[in-house]
Amino acid sequence: MLKIENLHVEVDGKEIIRGLDLEVPKGEVHAIMGPNGAGKSTLSYTLAGRDGYTVTDGKVTFRGRDLLDREPEERAADGLFLGFQYPVEIPGVATLTFLKTAVNAVRRQRGEAEYDAMQFMKLVRGKAKDLNISDEMLKRPVNVGFSGGEKKRNEILQMAVLDPAFCLLDETDSGLDIDALKVVADGVNALRGPERGMLIITHYQRLLDHIVPDRVHILAEGRIVESGDKDLALELEKKGYASFGTDRAA
Amino acid sequence: MDSTAEILLERFSAEADADRTAARDRFRAAGLPTPGQEAWKFTNLRPLAQFLDARAEPANDSTPDLPGRLVDGAYRVVIIDGRVDGEASGTGIGGLSLSRGSGLQSGTAGNRALRDLSIAMADDGLRIVLEANAAPAQALELVFIGTGSRPDGHHFTLEMELGANSALTVVEHHLGSNAYAATLATDVRLADGARLRHVKLQDESDAAFHLSDCALEIGRDASCERFVLSVGSRLARDEVHVALNGQGSSVRLLGAYAGRGQQHLDHTTHIDHKVPNTSSHEVYKGVLDDRSRGVFQGGIRVMQDAQKTAGHQLNKALLLSRQAEIDSKPALEIYADDVVCSHGATAGEIDEDALFYLRARGIDAAAAKNLLVQAFLDEVFDGIADEALRERLKDRVHDALQVEGSDHG
Numbered sequence: 001m002l003k004i005e006n007l008h009v010e011v012d013g014k015e016i017i018r019g020l021d022l023e024v025p026k027g028e029v030h031a032i033m034g035p036n037g038a039g040k041s042t043l044s045y046t047l048a049g050r051d052g053y054t055v056t057d058g059k060v061t062f063r064g065r066d067l068l069d070r071e072p073e074e075r076a077a078d079g080l081f082l083g084f085q086y087p088v089e090i091p092g093v094a095t096l097t098f099l100k101t102a103v104n105a106v107r108r109q110r111g112e113a114e115y116d117a118m119q120f121m122k123l124v125r126g127k128a129k130d131l132n133i134s135d136e137m138l139k140r141p142v143n144v145g146f147s148g149g150e151k152k153r154n155e156i157l158q159m160a161v162l163d164p165a166f167c168l169l170d171e172t173d174s175g176l177d178i179d180a181l182k183v184v185a186d187g188v189n190a191l192r193g194p195e196r197g198m199l200i201i202t203h204y205q206r207l208l209d210h211i212v213p214d215r216v217h218i219l220a221e222g223r224i225v226e227s228g229d230k231d232l233a234l235e236l237e238k239k240g241y242a243s244f245g246t247d248r249a250a
Numbered sequence: 251m252d253s254t255a256e257i258l259l260e261r262f263s264a265e266a267d268a269d270r271t272a273a274r275d276r277f278r279a280a281g282l283p284t285p286g287q288e289a290w291k292f293t294n295l296r297p298l299a300q301f302l303d304a305r306a307e308p309a310n311d312s313t314p315d316l317p318g319r320l321v322d323g324a325y326r327v328v329i330i331d332g333r334v335d336g337e338a339s340g341t342g343i344g345g346l347s348l349s350r351g352s353g354l355q356s357g358t359a360g361n362r363a364l365r366d367l368s369i370a371m372a373d374d375g376l377r378i379v380l381e382a383n384a385a386p387a388q389a390l391e392l393v394f395i396g397t398g399s400r401p402d403g404h405h406f407t408l409e410m411e412l413g414a415n416s417a418l419t420v421v422e423h424h425l426g427s428n429a430y431a432a433t434l435a436t437d438v439r440l441a442d443g444a445r446l447r448h449v450k451l452q453d454e455s456d457a458a459f460h461l462s463d464c465a466l467e468i469g470r471d472a473s474c475e476r477f478v479l480s481v482g483s484r485l486a487r488d489e490v491h492v493a494l495n496g497q498g499s500s501v502r503l504l505g506a507y508a509g510r511g512q513q514h515l516d517h518t519t520h521i522d523h524k525v526p527n528t529s530s531h532e533v534y535k536g537v538l539d540d541r542s543r544g545v546f547q548g549g550i551r552v553m554q555d556a557q558k559t560a561g562h563q564l565n566k567a568l569l570l571s572r573q574a575e576i577d578s579k580p581a582l583e584i585y586a587d588d589v590v591c592s593h594g595a596t597a598g599e600i601d602e603d604a605l606f607y608l609r610a611r612g613i614d615a616a617a618a619k620n621l622l623v624q625a626f627l628d629e630v631f632d633g634i635a636d637e638a639l640r641e642r643l644k645d646r647v648h649d650a651l652q653v654e655g656s657d658h659g
Contacts, residue, residue: 109612
């Protein structure tokens with residue numbers, strides 16, 4: 001479903017991703033673990049299409065077509081969803097308005113009929129309830145004044161409403177206490193399915209207690225240095241990042 | 251006297267009264283304002299001078315179409331090229347009387363070139379008087395249409411007198427086609443306890459000049475809420491001079507503007523707190539695209555006696571292009587010691603993080619930009635109580651920005 005081959009990415013003239021290969025088939029949940037500065041966020045922003053992340057070599061194929069020549073909004077319409085590590089505050093735009101604009105923009109690009117107000121409210125209310133998101137929160141401007149946990153729950157709500165084919169979650173666990181972590185993990189697990197792929201990017205193993213991955217990859221200095229099953233995360237937790245990667249990276 | 255002032259005063263009437271003559275003399279002596287004057291530092295009227303010097307042919311004076319009402323059910327007076335169209339009397343609104351003709355007193359205030367010019371050269375005027383205690387539900391809507399039939403300028407004066415404890419909503423809608431210069435002088439006097447809601451939409455022709463001076467005198471416990479939306483004109487200046495004369499008086503000045511192309515949009519305000527316990531609140535927000543330029547000058551003066559004054563002022567501009575420019579000049583003069591005053595000015599570009607966040611959710615770049623621009627401006631519109639009016643004004647500014655914004659991607 002997502003295939004990354006020999007990817008090289010530069011930010012401000014500095015190479016951050018250095019020959020990364022990774023494939024996530026549909027129906028599988030993969031995790032990427034790596035220390036600070038390994039290139040985790042660079043990878044997620046590159047896949048989502050942010051300006052300033054220059055691909056100098058390599059190829060990314062998503063659902064059978066080249067991903068890298070697509071605009072960010074086209075990638076979203078193709079079914080790629082990035083859950084942000086730091087969700088952005090947007091004063092003046094109500095969360096509901098934002099959700100409705102987004103879901104209908106995606107539906108329009110996919111050639112599907114837009115939701116009317118009633119259909120949309122029904123969809124959102126159901127998903128919001130599962131994530132403990134109140135009506136009051138939906139009326140507030142996007143992420144403005146939200147706690148860390150509320151912001152992450154709001155990311156998962158967007159994901160649930162947009163119903164993407166592939167979920168890319170960038171440090172979704174950062175800034176969460178254990179209760180919030182469980183709510184978020186339940187939200188993610190509810191979306192697991194045979195047609196959907198997921199790539200969970202995280203620094204810590206604890207998220208993977210709640211979202212159990214099919215495969216775990218270790219990212220160090222811009223490339224995957226080790227891959228294995230879920231036990232690799234436990235091994236990493238014991239041995240630390242120092243025993244993987246850095247000595248093997250160029 | 252400079253040649254531009256000469257052209258503007260050419261049609262001065264030989265039968266003018268003392269007020270008009272005094273205003274004419276003052277305008278003639280001072281000449282057309284130049285950036286050398288502090289109050290005109292950021293607005294250069296050279297394009298107006300060039301336009302008048304060129305002596306454009308009058309546009310064909312066809313009967314203009316009337317726009318839809320901004321306020322549902324409003325009583326409407328139409329002013330075409332500086333002249334009231336029809337009789338404008340007997341509104342049928344209880345306590346409200348209208349009379350035609352220009353009769354503003356010239357006063358002695360210096361440095362009010364636009365007011366002087368309008369009074370000296372007024373083609374017509376309207377006097378609006380509301381009886382004490384009257385509070386008509388129906389709004390008064392003044393539609394000013396410029397057709398370009400008189401490219402050397404058309405001029406109008408407006409007088410509003412609200413009796414004690416009365417309340418009125420007045421809407422001004424300025425629009426037009428072709429090229430022309432329009433000036434307007436307004437005097438508003440609010441007696442004790444009177445309340446005025448004043449909404450102005452400046453949507454003149456893109457080739458027009460719009461120059462307006464509005465003076466507000468506010469009595470004890472009286473209040474004025476003024477909202478201006480500026481989207482039209484190639485060059486516009488909206489001056490407001492407020493005198494808080496009575497204890498407990500208050501004023502709220504709200505403004506929104508959207509500049510595109512080479513538009514120059516100037517909002518200049520001056521608020522005098524003259525007595526204790528008065529308050530002023532000012533928020534102006536603008537979006538500037540292409541090579542447009544915005545000017546905000548906000549003067550607040552607190553007299554020595556005016557203790558317990560609250561004065562707040564905010565100007566924010568969003569620049570959508572590297573060639574767009576905002577000049578913002580707050581000026582606080584405070585002679586009393588027990589006051590709470592604040593001012594702030596910011597200018598910024600679209601938040602790239604927010605833009606990417608919206609795009610990552612499937613919203614295309616142009617729509618995402620529009621959403622952010624609307625969100626930026628909408629805060630000011632929240633001050634408009636009438637929902638239908640608010641939505642119409644919002645739609646107008648969103649349309650204005652969207653048409654031009656689409657080719658920037």
